[in-house]
Amino acid sequence: MIRTLIINPGSTSTKIALFADNECVLNQNIEHENHEILKFHSLVEQEPFRIQKIEEYITAHNIDLNSIDAFVGRGGLMRPIPGGTYEVDTAMIEDLRSGKFGIHASNLGAIISDYFAKKLQKRAFIVDPVVVDEFEPVAYLSGFKGLERRSVFHALNQKAVAREALKNINKKYAESNVIVAHLGGGISIGAHKRGKVVDVNNGLDGEGPFAPNRTGQVSAMSVVDYVFDHQTDRETMRKLITQTGGLVSYLGTNDLREVEAKITSGDKYAKLVFDSLVYQISKEIGKQAAVLQGEVDMVILTGGLAYSVPLKKALTQKNKWIADVVVIPGEMEMQALNLGAQRVLTGTEDVKNYQKESEALAHAKRI
Ligand SMILES: Nc1ncnc2c1ncn2[C@@H]1O[C@H](COP(=O)(O)OP(=O)(O)O)[C@@H](O)[C@H]1O
Numbered sequence: 001m002i003r004t005l006i007i008n009p010g011s012t013s014t015k016i017a018l019f020a021d022n023e024c025v026l027n028q029n030i031e032h033e034n035h036e037i038l039k040f041h042s043l044v045e046q047e048p049f050r051i052q053k054i055e056e057y058i059t060a061h062n063i064d065l066n067s068i069d070a071f072v073g074r075g076g077l078m079r080p081i082p083g084g085t086y087e088v089d090t091a092m093i094e095d096l097r098s099g100k101f102g103i104h105a106s107n108l109g110a111i112i113s114d115y116f117a118k119k120l121q122k123r124a125f126i127v128d129p130v131v132v133d134e135f136e137p138v139a140y141l142s143g144f145k146g147l148e149r150r151s152v153f154h155a156l157n158q159k160a161v162a163r164e165a166l167k168n169i170n171k172k173y174a175e176s177n178v179i180v181a182h183l184g185g186g187i188s189i190g191a192h193k194r195g196k197v198v199d200v201n202n203g204l205d206g207e208g209p210f211a212p213n214r215t216g217q218v219s220a221m222s223v224v225d226y227v228f229d230h231q232t233d234r235e236t237m238r239k240l241i242t243q244t245g246g247l248v249s250y251l252g253t254n255d256l257r258e259v260e261a262k263i264t265s266g267d268k269y270a271k272l273v274f275d276s277l278v279y280q281i282s283k284e285i286g287k288q289a290a291v292l293q294g295e296v297d298m299v300i301l302t303g304g305l306a307y308s309v310p311l312k313k314a315l316t317q318k319n320k321w322i323a324d325v326v327v328i329p330g331e332m333e334m335q336a337l338n339l340g341a342q343r344v345l346t347g348t349e350d351v352k353n354y355q356k357e358s359e360a361l362a363h364a365k366r367i
């Protein structure tokens with residue numbers, strides 16, 4: 001039996017799970033209040049806080065860490081790489097800690113897995129990180145030479161739910177076209193064309209719809225003006241765009257359940273913000289339908305927001321003209337992380353090397 005401990009840091013939570021082969025033995029979503037996260041000046045400062053939360057859970061549930069074969073983290077912002085399972089190594093940890101490819105909670109997945117693996121002399125992996133890059137060449141251009149677009153999205157969950165939804169209608173991922181809208185603390189909406197995500201809004205840096213924590217796309221010149229008018233520094237802007245934008249900036253909360261409660265109590269502004277969220281998500285789904293030239297087998301709604309009955313009702317109504325709308329609320333990231341590690345540990349797939357794969361992809365992309 002192969003046992004894995006899965007560590008999945010998100011912008012609003014740290015999810016952990018314990019698997020024995022393919023069976024999930026324990027699964028916990030440790031939710032973090034926005035103020036708990038915002039008190040840290042940098043992401044790496046959150047490392048001891050998140051480790052402590054995990055250790056408290058492990059102790060409370062009598063988990064014997066020595067019985068774990070591998071620690072598996074959600075992979076973060078580093079060099080673009082193809083999908084797959086990667087051994088956590090020094091080059092990867094350095095890139096994640098430096099923040100030079102961006103800062104997101106998922107950067108801590110490999111870092112925390114590495115902490116436990118080193119302490120217990122076990123292996124650490126990541127699977128399908130947020131930088132999986134399968135763009136077609138036309139998708140990279142932004143209109144600003146030197147500031148090209150990046151593929152940054154919920155790759156792990158988008159691919160896992162697409163496979164699952166297609167399995168239910170006896171279709172293969174590699175032979176189908178689907179649009180997956182991952183609706184979490186951040187939102188990414190991808191065009192999956194015959195098994196490759198050929199375009200997706202960057203779910204972190206300010207593309208696509210606004211999200212619970214994120215601004216989504218804002219006109220470039222208004223951001224430039226804001227920086228100069230407010231004499232703002234890079235870190236403040238990063239927080240405004242990726243942590244306190246969207247629902248937080250309009251309504252002071254990143255919790256859609258609170259927004260729903262405001263609407264129920266007659267708050268008209270909250271209703272406008274909710275309607276605009278539906279509008280913007282639908283606009284992005286429409287864009288990806290254009291990428292797929294209207295040949296769409298299915299639109300899939302997933303992520304924490306997809307638990308919301310009013311949201312899924314409104315989005316289904318607005319997007320059913322494109323294709324059948326299927327809802328898979330929450331995420332399948334924990335299972336997907338376990339499966340990725342199990343494939344390597346059982347010898348059915350080769351583990352990938354970060355440096356080698358990132359260099360090969362960079363070479364292939366050179367025009
Ligand atoms: N039952 C629910 N109804 C409405 N919104 C929900 C529900 N459950 C979770 N959410 C919302 O989902 C969002 C978090 O989604 P999630 O995918 O867990 O985010 P992340 O992984 O980025 O931390 C939060 O805005 C939360 O309020």
Ligand SMILES: CCCC(=O)OP(=O)(O)O
Pocket residue numbers: 009010011012104105106130152153154184185186187188202203204
């Ligand atoms: C797009 C990068 C991944 C992401 O945004 O994840 P969260 O929604 O968990 O912040």
